[in-house]
Amino acid sequence: xxxxxxxxxxxxxxxDSDIEVHPNVDKRSFIRAKQNQIHQQRxxxxxxxxxxxxxxIINDGLLQRIDRLLASLRDHTQQAKAPGQxxxxxxxxxxxxxxxxxxxxxxxxxxAGVHTQxxxxxxxxxxxxxxxQVKKDAGDKPQDWFQTYVKGVEGHQTKVRNxxxxxxxxxxxxxxxxxxxxxxxxxxxxxxxxxxxKEKEKPNSNSKAKSKAVEVLNPAALKRDGLxxxxxxxxxxxxxxxxxxxxxxxxxxxxxxxxxEHIEPTELGKAFAKIKLGDYKKCLQxxxxxxxxxxxxxxxxxxxxxxxxxxxxxxxYARTCVHQALLLQYCRSxxxxxxxxxxxxxxxxxHQAQKVFQDDVNSTYARIRTRCAELAKEKAxxxxxxxxxxxxxxxxxxxxxxxxxxxxxxxxxxxEIKAREIFETFPxxxxxxxxxxxxxxxxxxxxxxxxxxAEEVVEKLGEGGMLSVxxxxxxxxxxxxxxxxxxxxxxxxxxxxxxxAGGEDxxxxxxxxxxxxx
Numbered sequence: 048x049x050x051x052x053x054x055x056x057x058x059x060x061x062x063d064s065d066i067e068v069h070p071n072v073d074k075r076s077f078i079r080a081k082q083n084q085i086h087q088q089r090x091x092x093x094x095x096x097x098x099x100x101x102x103x104i105i106n107d108g109l110l111q112r113i114d115r116l117l118a119s120l121r122d123h124t125q126q127a128k129a130p131g132q133x134x135x136x137x138x139x140x141x142x143x144x145x146x147x148x149x150x151x152x153x154x155x156x157x158x159a160g161v162h163t164q165x166x167x168x169x170x171x172x173x174x175x176x177x178x179x180q181v182k183k184d185a186g187d188k189p190q191d192w193f194q195t196y197v198k199g200v201e202g203h204q205t206k207v208r209n210x211x212x213x214x215x216x217x218x219x220x221x222x223x224x225x226x227x228x229x230x231x232x233x234x235x236x237x238x239x240x241x242x243x244x245k246e247k248e249k250p251n252s253n254s255k256a257k258s259k260a261v262e263v264l265n266p267a268a269l270k271r272d273g274l275x276x277x278x279x280x281x282x283x284x285x286x287x288x289x290x291x292x293x294x295x296x297x298x299x300x301x302x303x304x305x306x307x308e309h310i311e312p313t314e315l316g317k318a319f320a321k322i323k324l325g326d327y328k329k330c331l332q333x334x335x336x337x338x339x340x341x342x343x344x345x346x347x348x349x350x351x352x353x354x355x356x357x358x359x360x361x362x363x364y365a366r367t368c369v370h371q372a373l374l375l376q377y378c379r380s381x382x383x384x385x386x387x388x389x390x391x392x393x394x395x396x397x398h399q400a401q402k403v404f405q406d407d408v409n410s411t412y413a414r415i416r417t418r419c420a421e422l423a424k425e426k427a428x429x430x431x432x433x434x435x436x437x438x439x440x441x442x443x444x445x446x447x448x449x450x451x452x453x454x455x456x457x458x459x460x461x462x463e464i465k466a467r468e469i470f471e472t473f474p475x476x477x478x479x480x481x482x483x484x485x486x487x488x489x490x491x492x493x494x495x496x497x498x499x500x501a502e503e504v505v506e507k508l509g510e511g512g513m514l515s516v517x518x519x520x521x522x523x524x525x526x527x528x529x530x531x532x533x534x535x536x537x538x539x540x541x542x543x544x545x546x547x548a549g550g551e552d553x554x555x556x557x558x559x560x561x562x563x564x565x
Contacts, residue, residue, distance in 0.1 A: 057229045089230070092221055097158045099218040105154050107210050112174055113204045115145040120197055127193040134192045146171050177203050224441055312348030315340050320349055320364075320371045330371075331390045334378060341379040346372045353412070357419040369412045370418055377404065437494045438501030440486060440514075451484050452513050466511035477504065481513065 068077045068302045119141045120127070127137055146152070181199035189195040250405060312320070319340055322329050334340060353368035379385045392400035440449060454466035470478065480488040493501045508514045 057227060092225055094160060096218060096221050096225065098161050099214050101155075101157050101161050103211060103214050103218070106207055106214070108154060108170060109173055110207050110211070112145060112147075112170055113177070113200065113207065116141060116174065117197070117200055117204065119144050120193075120200070124193070134196070135182075137193075138182070138196060142174060142178055142522075146174070173559065221402070261451070310347045310351050312352040313345065316345040316348045317352070318377070319345070320352065320368050322371070324367050324370055327390050327394050331373060331386070334375075334386060338383070341375050343379065346376045346379070346525070348413075349375070350415075354415055354419065357415050362416070365415065366408075366412050370408050373404070373408055373411060412435070413469070438505065439490045439493060440499055440505070449486055449514060451481055451486070451489070453482055453484075454511065454513070462512070466513065469507050469511040470513065472507070473504065 060370050066074070123137070123141065126132065152169045152171050154170065157167070177200070181196055181203070184199055185192065185195040249465045315337060319330070319333055319337075322333065339345075349368045349372035353365040353372065356362075356365040356368060377389060381389050389400070389455065392398050392405050395401065452469050454463055456463045456467070458467045470481070473481070474492075477489070477492045493504065496504065
């Protein structure tokens with residue numbers, strides 16, 4: 048391979064170590080003098096280049112004003128030939144017509160170090176000097192003063208143009224000489240481009256929650272609002288009752304939140320779904336500007352949006368969401384390099400890719416429409432009821448009442464100790480309700496429990512002797528309990544009628560455990 052070293056010939060070295068000098072001449076002094084000479088020549092050459100460029104700018108402005116003066120003179124030819132016309136007044140009027148006012152009359156400012164001794168005069172002064180020179184060359188009384196003046200102005204015009212050509216030639220030579228050598232000043236960066244298209248990572252809102260998640264024994268108690276659920280005495284009953292309910296752990300709850308966030312349509316996905324169906328040019332532009340829209344979560348979110356829209360009866364919007372979701376899915380599977388090719392194929396009439404994509408959209412929308420119709424049919428045939436079962440304590444006989452007996456804090460007998468142990472196993476809300484001695488507050492706490500839990504609490508109340516009840520407690524939730532309850536009610540009514548007739552008052556105190564549909 049032949050290497051061309053000719054480009055190194057343009058290097059201008061002032062301290063070449065291979066230079067040979069006369070033995071009587073100090074080599075270092077010679078190199079230093081050579082270096083100063085090169086720098087001085089380079090400075091003078093660049094100064095001449097700047098000066099010539101500035102002079103050409105000044106001459107261009109002067110030529111424009113000379114051209115306007117000649118045009119004005121030619122336009123007033125008939126007026127100049129009129130008898131009695133004063134040549135001086137005519138030239139003065141023509142000069143005033145072509146003069147500039149304000150900043151346009153000032154020549155541009157010279158570069159640093161150019162024409163510092165003699166600054167350029169204004170253009171109006173230059174034109175006045177030119178007209179005076181023309182008058183001087185024409186003499187006192189020329190035969191045809193108008194034509195003489197016109198030819199004089201044209202002569203100056205030619206001189207300025209020739210000067211411009213000479214300056215251009217000198218400028219070209221100096222620039223060529225300047226470009227022959229490679230110096231440190233001519234080194235520059237040709238191009239430097241760095242472009243990294245990277246998607247911005249969105250901060251995960253759950254990261255902070257995960258770091259602070261603490262698993263407690265009863266997470267439900269932390270989630271309940273004690274200010275909104277109060278019992279009749281102003282104390283919170285639901286939160287302090289500590290009803291054991293199946294609650295997800297902290298880690299599982301956060302994972303479920305991630306899943307729900309994953310399938311929710313984002314604002315970016317909704318904006319993409321609002322693009323008119325079939326406007327693939329706008330879709331491609333949107334994807335190019337927002338690369339993150341092709342994420343899997345956006346596809347799932349739009350499918351969820353389509354399902355909800357179909358349930359609400361918005362079939363057109365549902366089909367659009369399905370179309371846009373599958374469009375993002377195809378773009379994600381093809382990669383960034385295949386997005387443009389995919390849009391080109393689906394927009395080509397009769398292409399196989401267009402048919403495959405449309406069939407996929409139709410089949411997906413058909414499945415969503417069918418499923419929504421089935422759910423609507425099931426909802427219409429099996430309406431859900433909002434009634435819930437509760438356990439409540441009621442006395443069968445209206446003339447009797449239920450008394451609540453709280454075990455002593457410092458029990459002495461074995462029965463009282465056992466009753467106190469049972470009482471302390473109750474939730475704090477239930478303990479306060481029992482300590483108040485009000486049956487309504489106890490029923491309020493029982494109503495917030497499930498039926499099984501409430502039955503267990505009533506059974507423990509009976510074991511601890513905290514309710515003045517007979518041995519048999521009637522459970523109104525069973526068929527046998529309902530029959531016994533009906534018999535007791537009939538018996539109570541008969542005893543009440545007998546008492547009103549003068550019979551003997553009596554009857555044991557009875558309690559009904561009723562199953563109430565709330």
